Amino acid sequence: MSATLTFGAAPGALPLLGHVLSIGTSPLAFMAALPEHGDLVRIRLGPWPAYVVCHPTLVHQVLVNDRVFDKGGPTYDKLREVGGNGLVTCEHRYHRRQRRLVQPAFHRDRLPGYAEMMSAQVDTVTRSWRDGQVLDVVAVMNAFSTGVATRTLFAADVDAAVLAEIQRATTVIFDGVARRLIVPFAWLEKIPTPGNRRFLRARRSLEHHTQQLITDYRRAGVDHGDLMSMLLAARDDDANGLTDEEIHEQVLTFFSAGSETVSAALPWVWHLLAHHPEAEAQLHDEVDSVLGGRTAHYEDLPKLRTTARVLTETLRLYPPVWLLTRRTSAETELAGQRLPSGTVLVFSPYILHHHPGYYPDPERFDPGRWQDEAACPRAERAFTPFGGGARKCIGEEFAKTEATLALASMAARWRLEPLPHAQVRPAPRLALAPRSLRMRLRRR
Template sequence: MTGAGVRVGPAPGALPLLGHALPLGRRPLDFLASLPAHGDLVRIKLGPVPFHVLCDPDLVHQVLVDDRTYDKGGAIFDLVRTVAGNGLATCPHRDHRRQRRLLQPAFHRDRLPAYARVMSLEISAMLRSWTDGRSLDVLATMNELTASLATRTLFAAELDDATFGELRLCMHDVMTGMMRRMLLPWTVLNRLPTTGNRRFVRARRRLRQYVAQLTTDYRRAGVDHGDLLSILLAVRDDDGQGLTEAEIHDQVFTFYLGGSETTAPLLSWSLYLLGRHPAVRERLHEEVDAVLAGRIAEHDDIPRLGLTRRVIMETLRLYPPGWLFTRVTTRATELAGHRLPAGSIVVYSPHIVHHRADLFPDPERFDPDRWGEDAGRLARGVFTPFGSGARKCIGEVFALTEATLALASIVARWQLDPLPGAHTRLLPRLSSTPRSLPMTVRKRHPGAAERSVPAHGRTGSKPYDEQGQPLEEERWQTW
């Protein structure tokens, strides 16, 4: 791309020593959405370090498809790698092609019906635990649901309740510790023998032990359980080599991280937006009543859930789960006519482009109908909630299947309304996550008997009082 007609400039308001750290930390999405007014490639500073922010879809596309020049790296990926290792989502370009080829069978469309059956089981378990008229934190509840789904799709072999619960708790403690390290990147603090640090180290060790033991058990049994771990053990590269024990662990954690940090906020925001837009919700009730008649959604129902899909797409536009990503140039290059030396940090945020009024008219309005038949003809780089190019999220269809089944099933049986105490200010996490989303749940009666679906999971909910205050503390609150 040449520099003709492309604007390059600095963002105003940088403070001595801090740069733009304060506005980015206080109101990150508002700050990012303000940057296109200052250029297509905008320079910001975090402390003394310069960052080059992409505000133009053509530039976004150029960077994402050239992952050899713009490799994954920077502070975010470096911190995630300290915990997640060298998995598919965090590995550098030199390892990505091999990993992608090896892992692609795990997300083949032929596998989706089996995954969807597990999803329906867990969704059914969650919905049966809800009480009419009770208030719950939707974010915490969706986190529990996606954690159960991730664990069950990773390890489909029958696990006793104690092992299943311990696996989920280990995953949760590792995730919590990783988030703390992202917020407090000073190494000395992360080495102190605090309760949180000890819990993190213990959970990470236990998680490795569990994965190693399950791997041994799976290999001894020699059975394809139809889950992700079975595929990780079966894949071979062109030289006949499989994944090492360390690689299997890294992929397990990567899949868990991707599933929980993508689908939970997507579902939470979808339910919140529907609660704020009753006309859209009423139309969605009509769709799910016609398709599901009160039962749990299944894989074969997805083609008939068109409005459900459009609600999810519009939620992804307004609140893309991954809101900030970094790339590092591996060589000197030119971007938008601007010379970037090797080691330069390039930032892209789907939120920036998704909220440009010239690309999405009235961008702050929740309008699922903007995703009609012509939505597939969007220009490159305009809609990138799952990335683009060779490094586009391998689990995109998996995540959309999970979100569609969950949202349709929830709306078919329950009506959710935000409480006055609902807080939508974002936490600085990997995904665009609110602090909490307390909502009241009220039972719907679409006029059809529920079809029984057995449950394996134990998905609960976090209760809130009528003022939106939590009635009890739970460890999930630290997510």
């Protein structure tokens, strides 16, 4: 491996700051340029070195060896400050127990029930749509996905104001985490700026409301068929359940992961379809045939193959989780380089998904490239929107089901047209969503 895979260093590091300014101002451009310098590239986060893994073979090695390449580095260090050791953020030593406890909540048998809530949420969100109306697509798709997360987490009769506050606080927290990721100096987080104060208030609010919900659910002792009920009922091999603190951590994990991925991906779908009429026409042909203008349901999923391909290609071009980090738990070697214990590694699905060696014409939106999976055998390791290895996202099928039902149901009745002269740019924060996207509704 070391004979064929190369190592290099990114140019342009500034004293003390390293590459922080480049990452903060043009993160996608900075990351996309790194493969020119090697398959494993050293950068500097402030005064500290980190290594960006740019080749699919090396990323695969990192993902499957999660004991050595453990969850850690700037992304997870910041997330743990907020959400503790939830399933997504926990270190290897805690992962197996948590995965076993949480797995029943995402068993395939539970998906039809969740899908019913997803379909109902589509109707809730689209009920007020009117022909010719201009939508803030990012805000609307975020409202949809957070509504699904809320419904599937808390099916009990919970005060709407409490749920709205949980949604608001979660948004503030993850926006704050995204900003803190590019700041290498932790002392800046202690300064009582308006943003830091808002962040701390949101943390306290979220902790208060989730603890109250946990207490209420435990007192009621009723299985509502939702994720919270599953978490309360979960038991490990020693018949021990999750503590209140662990449940709080999992709630935050589910709420963020369950809403961020879909809310980031769906706006890109509408933007891409509006600029690729042939793909849009193929999608319309399918939903007209399968749905005939009605809302999609779980049993429709096997027939929505074109819809699924449109979503897959969107996830390739704009992976919501676009930047991840790891930290070595022991001395190891990668691409011929000795990495001491504690080394920070960075990898980006965005880099892999735009790799010309795996995707011909990688900047082109082409759902057809997924029509025959055997036609893209080399793309297997270069497609990682949900991670890989033992830490692959436990909610992958949940997210794909949600996005497919939403896209098919909305496309069965509506088209979204771009506004004249509108410029759509990515906003790479924790999730890779458009910075702004306003489009005009047209009833089909």
